[in-house]
Amino acid sequence: MFQRILVANRGEIALRILRACREMGIETVAVFSEADRGAAYLELADETYCIGPPKPADSYLRIDRIISAAEIGNVQAIHPGYGFLAENAHFADVCRSCNIEFIGPTTESMQLLGDKNSARQIAKQVGVPVVPGSEGLVRNEAEAVRIAHQIGFPVLIKAAAGGGGRGMRLALNDLSLKSAFQQAQAEAEAAFGSGELYIEKYIEHPRHVEVQILGDNYGNVVHLWERDCTIQRRHQKLIEESPSPVLRPEVRQAICQAAVRLAKAAGYTNAGTVEFLVDKDQNFYFIEVNARIQVEHPVTEMVTGIDLIKAQIRIAAGEPLPFRQEDIPHRGVAIECRINAEDPKRNFRPSPGKIEQLIVPGGFGVRFDSHAHAGYTVPPHYDSMIGKLIVHQPTRQEAIACMRRALQELRIQGVTTTVPLYQEILAHPAFVSGQVDTTFVERTWPSE
Ligand code: MV4
16 A cells, blocks of 8 residues: 555645545645645645645646655655546656556546547447447538438537537537537637547437446446436536436446446546436436546445545555445435535626635534635635535435535635525425426526
């Protein structure tokens, strides 16, 4: 096992990783930007190094500075968390060439799955359903028109190098397809340095269901069931839950097994998430793989009892998975609300600043993962998530009641938060009955 790990991230996920390391008897090195200097969670690390100015491009994205801290701190491994360098295959490569284990998948499977078009091809090869669309990349407008006529409008043009909704364009007819194709190409070229595009049929009113997987270095892959992340706004997830409130048992089995087949085919190791769209008839379609730990991982931890951060570290250290698929339970219902310092009444504008008061909820089945505290100043340079409130209860009805109670107890003063919006969502009949799609929040609480 590793003796010392560097945490290449900040905020709640840095704290989450520091906590796991402490419990495992692993020493830690934390890095911080000038905006995070003095943050309380950094005191939980054995050593800390400043890696530069507040802007991510000058600090948390600086491979050279992070590797320098790792060398000086004499660590054997780096945990990247999520965001920043977590899915950067070049960073994983540099770590390993410096003889530092990158706690995540191999460079090869990151590259294979990071390209959405090649991920789609692998899925097809192993019988994982994909959205009807182009065989491979689409070179020009004429080809795009031909494919759109085959599969039928509306279609979505997606960037092979994109993901998470970036670089997508909807086309309703020939005319809009031509301009959408050019816009998507220019945008993808500018954003990702690659203008490669593919086309999919547009699935209307889908749910977003994702499957957590773990793979070890010996070819074993298991799934840890699904999370339903349908409650989101502009590609930002707001509420996640497990199990999905709607999937029929046979669909649930099929989607989880499909995720495992895909991971095995890609030689996937460590923790990852396979994302699917689910249509109104519960047909499911693979869309992309997230090759990292995710914000919403606690939902899966609560229902399975498996600590995903510890699992990541053990896998990276070369340990085989300690459980078989049939030993992975799913107990009860877990729900997570992302608490953001944003103003839902002002188009979710970030609300950074000093938290004057913070009262954290507790009690049976309540978990609050956060680096925030009274007196903490939320810096304006990073995403505005200040914590995650997670509940675990025997039934969904009880989980919703528990979350509403916990949100009432949660008191945050000094910054505006998304808490009042969550109270409205949790009280909404459509959410309570599970009858929602990915447009629910934007339709029900429209803002500019
Ligand atoms: C789609 C889609 C409909 N049809 N693909 C958005 C994020 C990225 N992972 C893929 N996304 C979508 N792909 C087809 N063929 C609708 C979305 C989508 C979406 C997906 C999941 C959760 C929220 C979403 C919000 C808008 C669009």
